[in-house]
Amino acid sequence: MELQAYKRLYCLVAVKVVKTLYNDKNFDEGEKMTKKYKTKMEDSFKTKVQLFLFDKAFSWDNSDKNGCNDYYIMSNIETIKKDFKGFEVINEVANLYSSKYYQLNLNSNESKIKHKGKELNIMLIEQRQYFVQKSKEFTEILDALEKEYEDDFKGKFSETDFNKMLEKTTCSYCGISLAQIEELGKNGKLNNKRSDTRGYTLEIDRKLPNLEYSKENCCMACYWCNNAKTDEFSPREFKPIAEGIRRTWNERLKAIGYSKEEIKDVPDPKIWEFDFNKEIIPKTK
Numbered sequence: 001m002e003l004q005a006y007k008r009l010y011c012l013v014a015v016k017v018v019k020t021l022y023n024d025k026n027f028d029e030g031e032k033m034t035k036k037y038k039t040k041m042e043d044s045f046k047t048k049v050q051l052f053l054f055d056k057a058f059s060w061d062n063s064d065k066n067g068c069n070d071y072y073i074m075s076n077i078e079t080i081k082k083d084f085k086g087f088e089v090i091n092e093v094a095n096l097y098s099s100k101y102y103q104l105n106l107n108s109n110e111s112k113i114k115h116k117g118k119e120l121n122i123m124l125i126e127q128r129q130y131f132v133q134k135s136k137e138f139t140e141i142l143d144a145l146e147k148e149y150e151d152d153f154k155g156k157f158s159e160t161d162f163n164k165m166l167e168k169t170t171c172s173y174c175g176i177s178l179a180q181i182e183e184l185g186k187n188g189k190l191n192n193k194r195s196d197t198r199g200y201t202l203e204i205d206r207k208l209p210n211l212e213y214s215k216e217n218c219c220m221a222c223y224w225c226n227n228a229k230t231d232e233f234s235p236r237e238f239k240p241i242a243e244g245i246r247r248t249w250n251e252r253l254k255a256i257g258y259s260k261e262e263i264k265d266v267p268d269p270k271i272w273e274f275d276f277n278k279e280i281i282p283k284t285k
Helices: 003-021 035-059 067-071 074-086 091-101 122-133 138-156 159-166 178-186 223-229 235-255 269-273
Strands: 112-115 118-121 203-206 218-221
Touching: 035 067, 035 074, 035 091, 035 118, 035 122, 035 138, 035 159, 067 074, 067 122, 074 138, 091 112, 112 122, 118 122, 159 218, 178 235, 203 223, 218 223, 223 235, 235 269
Parallel strands: none
Antiparallel strands: 112 118, 203 218
């Protein structure tokens, strides 16, 4: 099977399994979570699972055919839970996963990845992740991990902090406010064809897209900045693009005679310090 085919299957399996975990029965009856908060929790869990499987693949040498399969079994669940809890999603691993592992061609001369003192063939890395997820016990393992991840997530991003973030009314990247977006829409200065679902509200964005959702890693963005930034750019890289978007907004606001002050800056200029080579919070290990 071609490498990209493996990766497509891997992603589909990960999404399918994670989506089955976050249903109402997995939460205490007395504790109500907003749908949006639960969705971001499951997205964050999915991120950690993917990177954990990738990182863990380097625990065994190229010649070790059984170590991985012997590890991911329910009789070893306490060790897996301990390892998963202690695993930190940091830029080093996230960048290796997204910018090398996902970009390498199977037929490339550089079809090996070095990590944790080992150099593994990319197909072996792929197989270790894929076949683990196809095992009969993997769903049970994920179920055990997500029960503990809920508490960890609440520590990183409480629902109170999450809701406070949702109350923000200004884009963290270009600085436009919801009131200004409303004025542009009323005066025929928006060309968004998805305004029935996106545009008139701000959206949650991960500053560094390959890390978990957390208070430090999330912000509110307008539809246009969120769409342009995608999962490709760090805030530092996105800054000149956001400034260009801001200039365009100001031109449109001026054209409709908007009487209030133009957009001059973003709510927190420190956002431009976030980059793929800088940790959001220091490593604890």
